[in-house]
Amino acid sequence: MSEVLLQASDLHKRFGDLEVLKGVDLKIHKSEVVTLIGPSGSGKSTLLRCLNLLEIPNEGELVWNGEPLPYNRMTPAEICKHRARTGMVxxxxxxFPHRRVIENVMEGPLTVLGEARGEAETTAHQLLDRVGLADKAKAWPSELSGGQQQRVAIARALAMNPNVLLLDEVTSALDVELIAGVNDLLAELAREGMTMVVVTHDLSFARRVSHRVCFMDEGRIVERGPKDEVIENPQAERAREFMAALTS
Amino acid sequence: MRLLLLICAFLVAAPLAAQDDLRLAMSGAFQPFSTTDEGGNLVGFDADIATVLAERMGYRPVLVQNDWAAIQAGLKTGKYEMICGSMAITDERLKTMHFTLPYYVSGAQVFARPGTTSMQGLRVGVSEDSTYAKYIKTHVAEFPDCTITQFGSEAEIVAAVTTNKLDAFVSDRIVGGFYVKKGGADIAPYGPLLYEEACGIAARKDEPELVRKANAALFEIVQDGTYARIYDKWVGVQPDLDVLLKSWGDFQQHIPHEEAKTEPTEVSKEKPGFADTVKSMLPLFRTGAILTIELSLLTAVIALLLGTLIGIGSTAANPLVARLSQGYILVVRGTPLLVQLFIAYYGLATVLNDAAGSEVITAFGAALIALVINTGAYNAETMRGGIRSVDKGQWEAAASLGMTRMKTMRRVVLPQAFRNSVASLGNNLVVLIKDTSLVGAITLIELTYTARNVVFQSGHPFLPFVVAAVFYLFIITTVDFGMKGWERRMMRSLGGKRAIA
Incomplete structure (x- = not known):
């Protein structure tokens, strides 16, 4: 297997008295798609947000490309730098509702990467073309359907040329007929070798794109493995109940 | 028909029923003649004279405190029957009011710094609407190159002297002396009396009977020694009755006679036409309106910047910055603008001017500071709400792109906060424009103050205020129109359906 891009060891996160992550270990290899599934409140989203330091963990280790991420001692600028290389949807x-579609996509390259306007605009047009919204460049976000908005959000994340894409239930808020467009786009990205960590309730999508699946329950990963094993034939009891409920 | 008669009877009877009370007005800001005690009751020479006279006339005295600038308007509109407020008898006032015999004689006195040898170029204060102000206006040669500033009361003049905003002032010799002693100002009478003046009790032209009764009562209390006792109590010396009686002789011709009993309409006949008055006063109104607009616009721009900064500060992650910002909002919103104006003018401006050794903060500067600080606090509170109402997801989206807190605030949150707040900010602006009407309290002659001056000069009790109202309405409607346009521009990105056409 290829080298490890991001590794979490014994990761803990507490909100006040509530411990949401109770020691999570996770390895993400380059070009790998890892799916996190599990019931609501099991800590999937929090884990995702700890990976790009949107939430700062309380305990445990994070290693990026072989370099430790000392999140407790990092300056705001260093934290921003880490977030910039990990895209999130x-x-x-x-x-951003006050910016046109194209400006949404250009915002990161312009203000964070310091790209020239012309360069950023060219890239943004290419990305909009790629997500199938070339004709919506001048539109306002409020004029788009949910599926179109989500594809703009993906383009916005891709514009930063991230090393990994973190996807937090990106189709949960969409009408059924709009889900396919977003899923097709993500599947294509996966085929091209984009590293992704996906939180989803959509088992068919998990089956379609992921290499590995982790099942989380009460702040821990209770089962992990190749997608066929975890989805089709889970060993942990909670996982069995959950899959049964989702597929019934 | 009978019903009509009944209504008429009521209309006539209502004022008669109130005749048991005799209401007498005074400013309450003219020690030792009229002031207020700890309980807020009017006391002083004028108050005692008014009480005793009303009782001798067979009425129950009711003392009314009224702003000096509007005291004649109050009489005309029937808020009280008489003014017993140290009003000097002048030919001009005799045209619109009846006066009793003089009830004391005093004179106009210049007060200046000890050692003053010439009036050349001094900053001179005077009470607005006073005979002294009129004297200065008609005797310019005696005040060469002087800057004349009008104040609302003698107390404010002495405060301006002690805070080094004035070098000299003109007032009644008794009143001025009293305030100088009380306020500890380093100032003394300068030169001889400018002129003597006699003060009388004023009544409407249609009430000569009231004046005759008051004259009889005045004669009575002078004779039985009550007058001397009251005079001694408040002024500190026995009155010179010879001077008083001489003034009575001079005044004989003005005593209303039986045949002079006039119709109520006579007053309005003597008034100059309103159109003419307004026309002649329009340049004044224009000057006032320009000051109002200048002050409002300048404040609006600076207060928007200040409010935005403080608004951001109040939502800051740094607890010290957040506390300070919230404390500022709390203190400023928790105190009245008028109080802030006085602190800025008599306190802050004085300290800074003394430190600089010259007048770096003018009255306009002090007003600007107070208005900016005040409106800034309201804008800050508005912006705080606007910032809070921006969805948390916006912060997360920007953070996930690697944007810093500052950048997120500037490029993502603030534009949306403005959009959320634009209506409230516009409202704050309208309130600000109306609040500028208070700066008259620190000698700036803006729209409302202009209207008050015109009331005094024209004798129209309220129409100049209507003119001022029209000016305000025009200014505010214009501003409102502009704000609505801005709001539409801001909202365009939300109501996308129109924009896509």
């Missing part, structure tokens, strides 16, 4: 898109 949210359930509710979170596009």
């Amino acid at each position: 949210f359930q509710h898109f979170n596009l």
Whole structure:
């Protein structure tokens, strides 16, 4: 297997008295698609947000490309730098409503990477073309459907040329007929070798794109392995119940 | 028909029923003649004279405190029957009011710094609407190159002297002396009395009977020694009755006679036409309006910047910055603008000017500071709400791109916060424009103050205020129109359906 891009060891995260992550170990290899599934409140989203330091963990180790990430001692600028190389897409898109579609995609390259406007605009047009929204460059986000907005959000994340894409239930808020467009796009990215960590409830999508699946319950990864084993034939009891409920 | 008669009877009877009370007005800001005690009651020479006279006339005295600038308007509009407020008898005032015999004689006195040898170039204060102000206006040669500033009361003049905003002032010799002693100002009478003046009790032209009764009562209390006792109590010396009686002789011709009993309409006949008055006053209104607009616009721009900064500060992650910002909002919103104006003018401006050794903060500067600080706090509170109402997902999306907190605030959150707040900010601006009407309290003659001056000069009790209202309405409607346009521009990115056409 290829080398490890991001590794978490014994990761803990508490919100007040509530311990959401109770010691998580996770390795993500380059060009690998890892899917996190599990019931609501099991800590999937929190784990994802700890990986790009949107949440700062309380305990445990993070290693990026062989270099430790000393999150407790990092300056705000260093944290920003780590977030810039890890793209994230949210359930509710979170596009900037006061900026046109093209400007949403250009925002990161312009303000964070310091790219020239012309360069950023060319890249943004290419990315919009790629997600199938070349004709919507001048539109406002509020004029787009949910599926279109989510594809803009993916383009916005890709514009930063990230090493890994973190996807947090990106199709959960979409109408059924709009899901396929987003899923097709993600599957294509996976085929091209984009490293991805995916939180989803969509088992067919997990089956389609992921290499490995982790099942989380109550702040721990209770089962992990190749997608066929975990989805089709889970060993842990909680995992069996969950899969049964989802596929019934 | 009978019903109509009944209504008429009521209309006539209502004022008669109130005749048991005799309401007498005074400013309450003219020690030792009229002031207020700890309980807020009017006391002083004028107050005692008014009380005793009303009782001798067979009425129950009711003392009314009224702003000096509006005291004649109050009489005309029937808020009280008489003014017993150290009003000097002048030919001009005799045209619109009746006066009793003089009830004391004093004179106008210049007060200046000890050692003053010439009036050349001094900063001179005077009470607005006073005979002293009129004297200065008509005797310019006696005040060469002087800067004349009008104040609302003698107390404010002495405060301006002690805070080094004035070198000299003109006032009644008794009143001025009293305030100088009380305020500890380093200032003394300069030169001889400018002129003597006699003060009388004023009544409407249609009430000569009231004046006759008051004259009889005045004669009575002078004779039985009550007058001398009251005079001694407040002024500190026995009155010179010879001077008073001489003034009565001079005043004889003005005593209203039986045949002079006039119709109520006579007053309005003597008034100059309103159109003419307004026309002649329009340049004044224009000057006032320009000051109002200048002050409003300048404040609006600076207060928007300040409010935005403080608004950001109040949501800052740094607890010290957040606390300081929130404390600022709390303190400023928790105190009245008028108080802030006085602190800025008599406190801050004085300290800074003394430190600099010259007048770096003018009255306009002090007003600007107070208005900016005040409006800034309201804008900050508005912006705080606007920032808070931006969805948390916006912060996360920007953070996930690697944007810093500052950059996120500037490029993502603030634009949306402005969009959320633009209506409230516009509202703050409208409130600000109306609040500028308070700066008259620190000698700036803006729209409202202009209207008050015109009321005094024209004798129209309220129409100049209507003119001022029209000016305000025009300014505010214009501003409102502009704000609505801005709001539409801001909203364009939200209501996308129109923009896509």
